[in-house]
Amino acid sequence: MTDTHDSLEDLEMAQLFQAARAQPMVPSQDLMARMAADAAALQPPVVTSAAQGADADHLSLWDRVSGWIPQMAWPVGLATAGLTGVWIGSGTVPVLSDQAQSLLSSDLAYELAFRMPSLTAYLGGQ
């Protein structure tokens, strides 16, 4: 059937826009890893006492995650290792820098591993 309309109707345009909204862009694993490294690197330093408290919280968090959801323990570990690998680059640095250590001891890796399992697999080399 030949269509004589020379433009789409408002309802049709609305359906096109709706289709676009319904397919949100998914950030790539590489982008998430880069942003995670940036966030860790640029986070303002905390005072010593607060840092000690945060470290205690971190350990508690790690224990809780491992205890509540044992199956999450290995991907979280992979994510942490992977994020650290991203952070320190191509492996030319044989020991962890302070910043890499900071990322390792942060909650960010846990959060990302929980929110984005695909990122965990990627970072784990799977």
Place this chain on the structure above:
Amino acid sequence: MTKMPFDRSSDQSDGDLLLQYAAGDTSAAAELMTRLTPAILGMSFRILNDRAEAEDVVQDAMIRLWRIAPDWEPERAQVSTWLYKVALNLCRDRLRARRTVGMPDGFDVADDAPSAAQGMLAKERTDALQAALAGLSDRQRQAVVLRHIEGLANPEIADIMAISVEAVESLSARGKRALATALADQRETLGFTDD
């Protein structure tokens, strides 16, 4: 008290999270990334029509967000609006750079765009819309993306684009009409003939 990932309250504002990040809570950064990245990436991709460039813009914009975190004043702006504005300016810089080096401002299919072989009508529509968006002027495309796809209100778009609300209305209306005309000959492909 440390929050678990699944404890993070969804009613915490982006501004609160940014301040928490600045205070040492790295989990707040993950929440912000999760909340903000898809929309900013979507806008950037639709404006730049290049996935890799859009991701670079998002990363640059987020870097600026992390840097401003210690000085963030929640009452001055919404984080999302601020981030849209930064990302849009970064997109504009890249569009200008393309012209400087003589690159066409036309449509360039993203490398990782799913193919039509997926056979989904929604994907056909999204691809057609993306192609048609590339035919608009930069400002029309920005206004249409922010208004009709990102769903922002005209005053917020005016703030992001640094133009008047009237200009936003005009740009988005003209852009939408241009899209409707450009896509008319694809009506059947887009599934609008069976109604």
